[in-house]
Amino acid sequence: MSKKLNRFQKRSINEFINDQEKDLDEMQQHIYDMIILYRLTNEEVGSLLTSVMLRVMSNDKNKPKLEEMGLTKFNLSVDVVSEIQKILTKSYVVKLDAEGKVKDK
Numbered sequence: 001m002s003k004k005l006n007r008f009q010k011r012s013i014n015e016f017i018n019d020q021e022k023d024l025d026e027m028q029q030h031i032y033d034m035i036i037l038y039r040l041t042n043e044e045v046g047s048l049l050t051s052v053m054l055r056v057m058s059n060d061k062n063k064p065k066l067e068e069m070g071l072t073k074f075n076l077s078v079d080v081v082s083e084i085q086k087i088l089t090k091s092y093v094v095k096l097d098a099e100g101k102v103k104d105k
Contacts, residue, residue, distance in 0.1 A: 025100075054081050 005013070035045055057066065058073035066072060071080065097103045 050078060050081055050085070053085050054078075057081060057084065 040048065054076055056062070057076060063073070066076075069084075095102050
């Protein structure tokens with residue numbers, strides 16, 4: 001398969017992505033199912049989730065946000081990633097209503 005996509009393929013992929021709703025509950029269930037399937041320990045789950053967050057934060061699109069905090073992808077430690085993740089989680093939780101759904105803006 002060719003690594004280059006033509007404009008029609010790109011448009012189809014972008015349309016598919018834009019049509020998908022982010023169902024965090026469904027994503028959470030898939031992740032949980034994989035954790036159970038692979039019989040991961042709490043320590044392994046913590047490590048896995050932290051390493052995923054590290055990869056996300058190290059993505060080039062997040063470079064400006066890291067620079068705002070005086071960070072680069074090269075000086076992200078487990079402690080820094082964990083602290084940022086804690087802040088982001090708390091920020092997200094306050095946006096939820098009593099049923100756990102994001103409140104309308």
